[in-house]
Amino acid sequence: MALTSSTATDTITPELAVWAMEVAGDGVWEFVDVDPADPLGESAPAKYSPRLQAMLAAEAQPTVGAWLAAIHPDDRLHVEAARKRQMAAPDGLVELEYRLSVAGETRWLHERSHARPATHPGRWRLLGVVRDVTEQRRAKERAQRDTDLMLQTQSAAQVGGWEIDLIANELYWTEETHRIHEVPPGFVPDLAQAINFYAPEHVPVISEAVARCQAGETFDVELDLITYTGRRINVHATGRPYYEDGKLTRIYGAFRDITDIKQRENDLREKLARIAQQDEAIRVLSTPIIQLWDDIITLPVVGALDPERATQIMDRLLDEVSKLGARFAILDLTGVDAIDTTTADQILRITRAVSLLGARGLLCGVQPGIAQTLTELGVDMAGLLVYRNLQEALRGCLGSLSRPSGR
Structure with a gap:
């Protein structure tokens, strides 16, 4: 019509x-x-x-x-x-x-x-x-939805973005980057201001990184930043160049608040350090060194004795022999019922290692099962001093010390 x-x-x-x-x-x-x-x-x-x-x-x-x-x-x-x-x-x-x-x-x-x-x-x-305008509206709604989702994702991950237009010499921050810096509404940053937000000791680092990026290099740094409100935080900043028709026109990157992550890492390191200290304390307690007399120490072993613990015993015993200048080191096996052949061999190695430090390694309190294992090894035990118990071992050491040729 x-x-x-x-x-x-x-x-x-x-x-x-x-x-x-x-x-x-x-x-x-x-x-x-x-x-x-x-x-x-x-x-x-x-x-x-x-x-x-x-x-x-x-x-x-x-x-x-x-x-x-x-x-x-x-x-x-x-x-x-x-x-x-x-x-x-x-x-x-x-x-x-x-x-x-x-x-x-x-x-x-x-x-x-x-x-x-x-x-x-x-x-x-x-x-x-x-x-x-249905298709235009749908495209606009999709774009708005994508934008909203990006903003929500940035906020949830505490990741913002930034861009420097090298042609117009303008700096742009996303909403999350503004939030991380804790700047007031309407704040418009420039490059000098953005760099000066970093902690004084880190300003040269970020300045050099941005300069390299303007020359075509990427950067990835973790530095400290002082927010607009004066709060010190840890941030992760990345940057990369952008070329149009072979010409560098922009640099852009991501900006993330990693303060919580750094705090968790520090907490984890502290916990690991405490665990290591506790492990050391347990190791010392499980391999106690007792000085019975001048030049005489003993290490009483209680409980199961496996290859790992035998290695700990060797380390502890040799360290104490060297530190105290001991002439006799008694390994008291009274509290050990049985060992395997591998561990038995390590016990013999311990006594020989002690002799290399100028001391004499002795065994006492050997139980029947251990004696049988040591015999099955088929090694030459000549020269190895073995006593019934700690009292006899101490008496033997003291007797050797009283003679001029006691060593």
Whole structure:
């Protein structure tokens, strides 16, 4: 249905104008006799261009009511308010967006319309041009959703971004980067300010890193930063160059608050250090060295004796022999019921190692099971001093010390 017009030009007819809008993808409507008291009267006649009529699935004789029925229920009040504004301010251009729901499908329309006096006194003509902007709206909503998700992700991970436009010499921070710096709303940083946020001892480091990035290198640093409120935090900053047509135009990167991570790492290191201290204390307690007399020490072994513990015993015993200058080291096995052949061999190695330090290694308190294992080794035990118990071992050592050739 072609639209009529109260004015004409020498070059463009109303029909040609409507056709041009159709080609451009626009639809045209006209409400030809509108009552200002009821601008959306359902029985008022309306004219639609072919594209718009097809969109509305309107009958051959459309009315304003057909248009109103197609408007999404949530948008009707919005459209009605716009029509009333048109009546109150004739010739004013109204621009708005709303949804049409036809045949189960919802489409977004962008409208530009205005009111003119109609033929009948006190009545109005409304003329509007609409464009289907559904895909643009969907793209905008997707972009907004992606932006919102990115902002939420940045906030959750405490990761922000930054960019330096080398052409315009401008620095841009994302919202999360602003939050990490604890700057007030509306704060606009420049490169010098951004660098000076770092702790004084780290300013040269970040300055050099940014300079290298401006020369085409990437950087990855962990430094301390003093926020706008004076709080000291740990941050992880990365930067990389960006080229356009072979020319370096920007550098950008990520910026992350790692204070909590660093604190957890420090806590973990402290816990590991305490565990190591406790392990050392346990090791010392499990291999106690007792000085029985001048030049005489003993190491009583209690409980299971495996290769790992035998190694600990050797380390402890040799260390004490060297530190105290002992001449005799008694390994008391009274509290050990049995050992395997590997551990038995290590016991013999301990006594031989002691002799290399100029001392004499002795065994006492050997239980039957241990004696059997030592025998099964088939090694030469000649020269190895073995006593029944610690008392006899001490007496033997003292006797050797009392003789000039006691060593």
